[in-house]
Amino acid sequence: MIIDTTEVQTINSFSTSGFFKEVYGLIWIIPILTLILEITIGVLVIVWLEREISAAIQQRIGPEYAGPLGILQAIADGTKLLLKEDLLPSRGDIRLFSVGPSIAVISVLLSYLVIPFGYRLVLADLGIGVFLWIAISSIAPIGLLMSGYGSNNKYSFSGGLRAAAQSISYEIPLTLCVLSISLTCDSSSTVDIVEAQSKYGFWGWNLWRQPIGFLVFLISSLAECERLPFDLPEAEEELVAGYQTEYSGIKYALFYLASYLNLLVSSLFVTVLYLGGWNFSIPYIPIPELFRINQMAGIFGMTIDIFITLAKAYLFLFISITTRWTLPRMRIDQLLNLGWKFLLPISLGNLLLTTSSQLVSL
Amino acid sequence: MILSVLSSFALVSGLMVVRAKNPVHSVLFFILVFCNTSGLLILLGLDFFAMIFLVVYIGAIAVLFLFVVMMFNIQIAEIHEEVLRYLPVSGIIGLIFWWEMFFILDNETIPLLPTHRNTTSLRYMVYAEKVQSWTNLETLGNLLYTHYFVWFLVSSLILLVAMIGAIVLTMHRTTRVKRQDIFRKNALDSRRIIMKEDGRDLSRREAYIYNEYISFGSPRVSGFETSGGALECSLD
Numbered sequence: 364m365i366i367d368t369t370e371v372q373t374i375n376s377f378s379t380s381g382f383f384k385e386v387y388g389l390i391w392i393i394p395i396l397t398l399i400l401e402i403t404i405g406v407l408v409i410v411w412l413e414r415e416i417s418a419a420i421q422q423r424i425g426p427e428y429a430g431p432l433g434i435l436q437a438i439a440d441g442t443k444l445l446l447k448e449d450l451l452p453s454r455g456d457i458r459l460f461s462v463g464p465s466i467a468v469i470s471v472l473l474s475y476l477v478i479p480f481g482y483r484l485v486l487a488d489l490g491i492g493v494f495l496w497i498a499i500s501s502i503a504p505i506g507l508l509m510s511g512y513g514s515n516n517k518y519s520f521s522g523g524l525r526a527a528a529q530s531i532s533y534e535i536p537l538t539l540c541v542l543s544i545s546l547t548c549d550s551s552s553t554v555d556i557v558e559a560q561s562k563y564g565f566w567g568w569n570l571w572r573q574p575i576g577f578l579v580f581l582i583s584s585l586a587e588c589e590r591l592p593f594d595l596p597e598a599e600e601e602l603v604a605g606y607q608t609e610y611s612g613i614k615y616a617l618f619y620l621a622s623y624l625n626l627l628v629s630s631l632f633v634t635v636l637y638l639g640g641w642n643f644s645i646p647y648i649p650i651p652e653l654f655r656i657n658q659m660a661g662i663f664g665m666t667i668d669i670f671i672t673l674a675k676a677y678l679f680l681f682i683s684i685t686t687r688w689t690l691p692r693m694r695i696d697q698l699l700n701l702g703w704k705f706l707l708p709i710s711l712g713n714l715l716l717t718t719s720s721q722l723v724s725l
Numbered sequence: 726m727i728l729s730v731l732s733s734f735a736l737v738s739g740l741m742v743v744r745a746k747n748p749v750h751s752v753l754f755f756i757l758v759f760c761n762t763s764g765l766l767i768l769l770g771l772d773f774f775a776m777i778f779l780v781v782y783i784g785a786i787a788v789l790f791l792f793v794v795m796m797f798n799i800q801i802a803e804i805h806e807e808v809l810r811y812l813p814v815s816g817i818i819g820l821i822f823w824w825e826m827f828f829i830l831d832n833e834t835i836p837l838l839p840t841h842r843n844t845t846s847l848r849y850m851v852y853a854e855k856v857q858s859w860t861n862l863e864t865l866g867n868l869l870y871t872h873y874f875v876w877f878l879v880s881s882l883i884l885l886v887a888m889i890g891a892i893v894l895t896m897h898r899t900t901r902v903k904r905q906d907i908f909r910k911n912a913l914d915s916r917r918i919i920m921k922e923d924g925r926d927l928s929r930r931e932a933y934i935y936n937e938y939i940s941f942g943s944p945r946v947s948g949f950e951t952s953g954g955a956l957e958c959s960l961d
Contacts, residue, residue, distance in 0.1 A: 512795050
């Protein structure tokens with residue numbers, strides 16, 4: 364598409380018409396608030412899921428007193444944390460201490476901008492889609508370092524350093540896997556990636572085109588979320604609670620929230636990048652309604668799309684929650700060893716394989 | 726409006742990098758400068774470069790700075806320090822930098838200079854839309870890997886040198902350090918590690934008696950006699 368009119372942009376910092384253009388842009392607040400509401404409900408559901416699945420694995424009953432089947436347990440926990448006293452360490456750096464959890468939550472929340480729940484159900488169809496997630500998840504270690512440093516506690520500090528080291532170590536295999544996906548699908552936009560997986564139904568998923576990348580992505584995203592088996596920054600035995608030791612009340616709730624938000628965004632990204640997104644994927648079934656069910660316009664089609672995305676995301680959630688309650692924790696040197704000496708060469712090899720297969724197919 | 730907000734935050738953060746007393750605060754303001762600059766790049770339409778700023782500058786370089794600053798015992802600067810003694814040299818450097826900026830800015834677009842004529846705002850040409858509307862990434866790849874591939878390879882060699890430098894600085898002296906290999910230790914078999922003085926391995930009976938010595942302190946087999954001299958052990 365060739366655009367041949369020269370455009371001269373003016374940065375109207377001194378005139379008032381620029382202000383009105385930005386007021387019209389405020390209409391975007393409605394989809395943003397809707398997404399935030401959905402995410403919050405999603406986090407509550409994940410907390411309940413984690414409790415129920417861990418109870419099933421450990422052969423006990425999960426929450427049962429707060430609401431039917433314990434559904435309101437997460438709200439009860441949140442309310443309790445809201446009403447607790449907000450402790451501040453007396454000689455710690457109060458501003459860093461307060462801002463740290465916010466940075467962790469903000470960086471994870473911004474990543475929800477590019478996740479598509481349906482063809483037009485994405486907040487920002489950026490040309491650099493997945494790369495936005497990679498870039499913004501690189502800001503999270505800053506928040507962890509700030510929290511660890513501001514706590515005036517050498518165990519918190521050590522936990523914060525370890526958490527930041529873990530985060531930056533596993534970013535690289537994650538970025539290389541995402542890069543391989545971008546190469547396979549010829550675009551970095553999440554909508555384009557899902558569209559590229561829609562041709563052959565079930566067999567068109569990137570899971571089959573990039574099996575090594577899928578495994579590396581699973582492991583790296585579990586490590587980025589700081590879930591077990593990569594739990595050392597929050598380890599109860601080694602470091603009390605790592606960088607979260609001195610936190611109480613709503614700031615601790617922010618860390619808790621950031622952890623589950625990160626898990627949800629990782630599982631949604633696994634869905635979008637490897638499991639085909641919103642496509643209902645039974646290929647070549649001769650029943651035309653069933654095959655074209657995701658192309659139906661209107662609210663019904665969109666609902667089906669959202670439902671399919673969430674059902675696929677649930678698979679990764681189930682895997683990660685089960686992993687948390689079955690595998691033992693890794694030590695920090697084993698963890699960094701795995702990240703740098705095992706996953707990084709494998710993801711580089713995956714990238715090499717992908718680029719050579721792209722050359723062959725062209 | 727966003728431009729003025731981002732620019733002013735960037736300038737103030739840059740000033741605070743120099744003026745903050747706590748070095749950790751200094752690095753955090755440094756991070757803020759990069760965040761604001763990344764926003765300015767987005768305003769210019771360079772979305773990929775904004776993300777690269779976040780990944781490389783904030784995610785790698787600033788985290789590195791934070792690790793260093795937090796782990797060293799850098800004393801917090803004195804409150805009554807003499808700022809004025811830095812003024813001569815820093816003044817000269819600042820003036821040189823300010824003079825160099827005029828090479829980049831076109832005189833007609835700066836609204837406050839007395840040579841300015843018509844408009845009251847900053848203007849710039851959006852060159853990215855005059856040609857085919859590629860994404861930033863495509864444009865960069867099209868240039869970097871074809872016309873300027875030599876610079877790309879040279880920069881990768883520079884990074885390789887930096888990596889090797891880091892490894893050389895932190896590598897252990899592996900010749901003098903004794904380490905254990907747990908798997909090897911578990912695989913040791915007592916029949917093979919103990920050797921008699923004349924170089925023969927232990928027979929099965931002798932190995933059994935040796936095991937009895939170790940486990941119970943004395944052999945329970947009567948009439949024990951070794952035919953050689955002392956036993957030699959080799960554990961490696």
